[in-house]
Amino acid sequence: MKSFFSSLAIFALMLGMIVCNYLYIEETCATLNEKAVCLPTCEHAELAVKDLVSYWEKESKKIRVSTSQYVVNKMNDCLSDLCYAVANNDVQIFECARYRAITVIKEIKDAESLRLENWI
Numbered sequence: 001m002k003s004f005f006s007s008l009a010i011f012a013l014m015l016g017m018i019v020c021n022y023l024y025i026e027e028t029c030a031t032l033n034e035k036a037v038c039l040p041t042c043e044h045a046e047l048a049v050k051d052l053v054s055y056w057e058k059e060s061k062k063i064r065v066s067t068s069q070y071v072v073n074k075m076n077d078c079l080s081d082l083c084y085a086v087a088n089n090d091v092q093i094f095e096c097a098r099y100r101a102i103t104v105i106k107e108i109k110d111a112e113s114l115r116l117e118n119w120i
Helices: 002-037 046-063 069-088 091-111
Strands: none
Touching: 002 046, 002 091, 046 069, 069 091
């Protein structure tokens, strides 16, 4: 009987960690999405892009625990393209990179959501 209660406690702890991870990813993705959507035009976006990149660098270490390296690399590529576009004042690359970053953020959020298909 002791092993049953021990197993039950470990299972409850595991579920609790899954929910905590979900809440963290939701909050982080919401912040990232807000920063990406609210970027000003390419000519005035240098500080906002630096803020977005620094926030991603700080949080990506934690996101890597549950998200695939491939998705993290895609986000790194998008942010590199944003920095390049701001440095070279290339509006087309800027908008394309911003759209791709928003799409990758949604991909991270969807991959970590509490849906049945993510548990199977």
